[in-house]
Amino acid sequence: xxxxxxxxxxxxxxxxxxxxxxxxxxxxxxxxxxxxxxxxxxxxxxxxxxxxxxxxxxxxxxxxxxxxxxxxxxxxxxxxxxxxxxxxxxxxxxxxxxxxxxxxxxxxxxxxxxxxxxxxxxxxxxxxxxxxxxxxxxxxxxxxxxxxxxxxxxxxxxxxxxxxxxxxxxxxxxxxxxxxxxxxxxxxxxxxxxxxxxxxxxxxxxxxxxxxxxxxxxxxxxxxxxxxxxxxxxxxxxxxxxxxxxxxxxxxxxxxxxxxxxxxxxxxxxxxxxxxxxxxxxxxxxx
Ligand SMILES: O=C(O)CCC(=O)C(=O)O
Ligand SMILES: [Fe+2]
Numbered sequence: 701x702x703x704x705x706x707x708x709x710x711x712x713x714x715x716x717x718x719x720x721x722x723x724x725x726x727x728x729x730x731x732x733x734x735x736x737x738x739x740x741x742x743x744x745x746x747x748x749x750x751x752x753x754x755x756x757x758x759x760x761x762x763x764x765x766x767x768x769x770x771x772x773x774x775x776x777x778x779x780x781x782x783x784x785x786x787x788x789x790x791x792x793x794x795x796x797x798x799x800x801x802x803x804x805x806x807x808x809x810x811x812x813x814x815x816x817x818x819x820x821x822x823x824x825x826x827x828x829x830x831x832x833x834x835x836x837x838x839x840x841x842x843x844x845x846x847x848x849x850x851x852x853x854x855x856x857x858x859x860x861x862x863x864x865x866x867x868x869x870x871x872x873x874x875x876x877x878x879x880x881x882x883x884x885x886x887x888x889x890x891x892x893x894x895x896x897x898x899x900x901x902x903x904x905x906x907x908x909x910x911x912x913x914x915x916x917x918x919x920x921x922x923x924x925x926x927x928x929x930x931x932x933x934x935x936x937x938x939x940x941x942x943x944x945x946x947x948x949x950x951x952x953x954x955x956x957x958x959x960x961x962x963x964x965x966x967x968x969x970x971x972x973x974x975x976x977x978x979x980x981x982x983x984x985x986x987x
Contacts, residue, residue: 701885701888701896701897701899701900701901702898702899702900702901703860703901703902703903704900704901704902704903705902705903705904706726706727706728706729706861706902706904707720707721707726707727707728707729708728708729708731709728709729709730709731710730710731710732711730711733712728712730712817714816714817714818715818717817717818717913718817718818718819721913721915722817722818722819722847722913722915725863725915725916726915727861727902727904727912727913727914727915727918728912728913729904729906729910729911729912729913730910730911730912730913731907731909731910732907732909732910733815733851733909733910733911734812734851734853734909734910734911735909737811737812737813739810739811739812740909742808742811743811743812743851743853744853744854745784745787745788745854745927745928745929746784748780748784748805748828748929749780749781749784749785751805751807751808752780752804752805753779753780753781753784754779754780754781755779755780755804756777756778756779756780757777757778757779757780757783757796757799758774758777758796759774759775759776759777759778759783759794759795759796760772760774760775760794760795760796760797761775761793761794761795762793762834762835762836762838763775764838764878764881775794776794783796783830784830786832787830787831787832787833787927788927790832791832791833791834792832792833792834792835792927793831793832793834793835793836794831794832794835795829795830795831795832795835795837795924796828796829796830796831797827797829797830797837798827798829799827799828799829799830800825800826800827801826801827801828801931802824802825802826809826812826812931814933815849815911817849819847819935819936819938820935820936820938821933821934821935821936822846822934822935822936825934826931826932826933827931827932827934828929828930828931829929829930829931829932830928830929831855831922831924831927831928831929832924832927833855833924833925833926833927834924835923835924836921836922836923836924837920837921837922837923838878838879838881838921839860839870839878839879839883839885839919839920839921840877840878840879840919840920841864841877841917841918841919841920842877842916842917842934843877843949843950843953843954844934844946844949844950845916845917845937845942845945845946845949846916846934846935846936846937847913847914847915847916847934847935847938848912848913848914848916848932848933848934848935849911849912849913849914849932849933849935850911850912850913850914850930850931850932850933851909851910851911851930851931851932851933852906852907852908852909852910852911852912852928852930853908853909853928853929853930853931854908854926854927854928854929855908855924855925855926855927855928856905856906856907856908856925856926856928857905857906857922857923857924857925857928857930858903858904858905858906858922858923858925859903859904859905859906859912859920859921859922859923860885860901860902860903860904860919860920860921860923861901861902861903861904861914861918861919861920862899862900862901862902862918862919862920863900863901863917863918863919864917864918864919866899866900866901866919867879867919868895868979868980868983869895869896869897869898869899869900869980869983870883870885870895870896870899870919870980871883871893871895871896871976871977871980872976872979872980873972873973873975873976874972874975874976874979875952875953875956875957875960875972876953876957876972877949877953879919879976880893880973880976880977881973882973883896885921886923893980894981894984895980895981895983895984898984898987901919908928916935916937916942
């Protein structure tokens with residue numbers, strides 16, 4: 701894999717952001733961006749435990765979802781307070797994903813403001829993600845093809861980012877938004893997965909308060925290095941073409957995959973993994 705740095709800035713204005721990053725679909729790390737929020741001091745795990753401690757949360761670990769289940773079932777549930785205590789106390793790979801604060805902790809909406817960077821936010825779903833110090837998020841891109849502004853809090857996080865067209869080198873699985881489960885992007889095994897050698901992407905370390913602009917369709921693999929959490933603010937598709945792409949992804953991929961998974965269970969999953977392997981290795985022949 702070729703991993704390069706992305707642009708890192710201490711601050712940025714709207715026109716610069718639009719011209720240099722948004723329009724060109726180029727990721728950028730904005731250091732300490734959240735620290736400009738007047739309530740930045742509230743963006744910590746203790747505050748979340750205080751405000752949402754009694755809520756029951758679904759937890760997931762590093763293993764891929766069980767293919768025999770129609771929907772992704774959590775590996776455990778517990779009270780938010782207990783979960784936060786746990787990830788602070790010991791190494792854990794338990795994660796919470798897509799915790800929509802509009803529904804769950806509306807008070808938090810007062811603790812940040814949507815940065816004016818010149819694009820339209822989808823304000824219904826500011827979402828939180830939590831993870832223990834061993835948590836990894838499988839390589840994927842977001843099915844809604846939103847542009848994301850991802851803010852990190854408390855712990856540090858390592859992010860690997862790849863443009864969408866790098867899918868073949870990453871062992872993208874057909875009809876899905878993820879890659880083969882066996883590929884380890886932290887310690888790439890290029891003997892077993894030779895296409896990885898040609899994947900071109902970026903490595904980013906995020907500190908608390910940093911914001912990462914992830915353009916739509918970018919592959920991301922996130923590795924928590926310490927217990928922490930983040931918020932993703934999403935944008936609307938900015939053109940009819942992009943809205944169509946989004947609907948195609950959501951309906952075609954989601955539902956076709958769901959039906960095939962229901963019908964064939966493990967066989968479908970194995971078939972897709974095999975196809976991914978063959979297809980990615982074939983892209984090498986074409987080079
Ligand atoms: O860092 C995480 O826990 C996941 C974030 C993510 O995948 C996203 O914001 O789309
Ligand atoms: Fe994501």
